[in-house]
Amino acid sequence: MYRLKEMLLQEQKHLEAILAKTSNNNSSTPEGRLRISMNHGNVRYYNCTNGRDGDYIPKENELLPRQLAQKTYNDSILKAAEAHKKLIDGFLKDYKENEIEELFTSLHPERQKLITPVEPTYAQLEQKWYSEPYIGKEFNEGTPVIISEKGERVRSKSEKILADYFYRNNILYKYEKPLTLAGYGTVYPDFTFFSKKLKKEIYWEHEGMMDNPEYATAAIKKLNNYQMNGILPGERLILTFETEKDVLNTKIVTNLVNKYLR
Structure with a gap:
C-alpha cells in the first residue's frame, strides 16, 4: 500500500499546482461567458454578461473570445481539481500506512507469541530473506x-x-x-x-x-x-x-x- 500513498501524495501536489496556476490565470479575465454561433458556415462570437444572447464580438477583437473560452475551461478545471483534491485529502487524513502490521507489532511480546499474524510483518519477511x-x-x-x-x-x-x-x-x-x-x-x-x-x-x-x-x-x-x-x-x-x-x-x-x- 506504500505505492498507493506515494502516488496519492504526488497527485495531491500535482493538483495543488494545477489549482494555483489556473486560479492565477483566471484572476485577470474579463466578465462574461462566450457563446458561439454558426451562420452559413461562419463562426460568430458573443459575450454573455446578463442575457442569453449576449453582445456580438467584432472579428477584429480576436483576444476576447480566447479569454472567455479559456475562462470557462479554467472554471471546469478548478471544479474538477478541487473535487479530486478533496477526496485525496480526506483519504490521506484517515489512512494509516502500516496499520495492519502495527495491530500486531503494538501488542505485548508475550501476546504476540500466541498469535499468528494475518500477514507476516516486515521484520519477519526481512529475517527470512536474510537467512536464505x-x-x-x-x-x-x-x-x-x-x-x-x-x-x-x-x-x-x-x-x-x-x-x-x-x-x-x-x-x-x-x-x-x-x-x-x-x-x-x-x-x-x-x-x-x-x-x-x-x-x-x-x-x-x-x-x-x-x-x-x-x-x-x-x-x-x-x-x-x-x-x-x-x-x-x-x-x-x-x-x-x-x-x-x-x-x-x-x-x-x-x-x-x-x-x-x-
Whole structure:
C-alpha cells in the first residue's frame, strides 16, 4: 500500500499546482461567458454578461473570445481539481500506512507469541530473506584483501565505506548476491536489500571508476540491462558514482539511505 500513498501524495501536489496556476490565470479575465454561433458556415462570437444572447464580438477583437473560452475551461478545471483534491485529502487524513502490521507489532511480546499474524510483518519477511543462503562472486587471486566491520571481504575501499555505514545503522544487506538479468546474464549487485516500502529486493550499485572509459562502457551496458529488466533507478536501483577526483560522498549516501532504506 506504500505505492498507493506515494502516488496519492504526488497527485495531491500535482493538483495543488494545477489549482494555483489556473486560479492565477483566471484572476485577470474579463466578465462574461462566450457563446458561439454558426451562420452559413461562419463562426460568430458573443459575450454573455446578463442575457442569453449576449453582445456580438467584432472579428477584429480576436483576444476576447480566447479569454472567455479559456475562462470557462479554467472554471471546469478548478471544479474538477478541487473535487479530486478533496477526496485525496480526506483519504490521506484517515489512512494509516502500516496499520495492519502495527495491530500486531503494538501488542505485548508475550501476546504476540500466541498469535499468528494475518500477514507476516516486515521484520519477519526481512529475517527470512536474510537467512536464505547464496553464493557470491569469487575473488581473483592477488586482489587486495579489504574486510568490512561486518567481517566480510569487499572489493574496494568505497564498498567498505558503504558496507560499514549499513552495518553501523543496522541495515541488513547481502553483498554481491547473484541476480539474473534476461538478455545479459548473471550480475552481482554490490548490495542487495529487502525493501520495507516495496516488500521486495532492491539493489545498490556503486560505479567507482567512471573516469576509466573501458570501465564506464561496461557499467553503462550493465545499468541499461537493469532497466531493460524493469529494475529502474529511483525505484529498485540505487546508484552512486565515483571518479579519481570526485570520491564517494557520504552525504549523498545518507540521503539515499533515508529515501530508500528507512
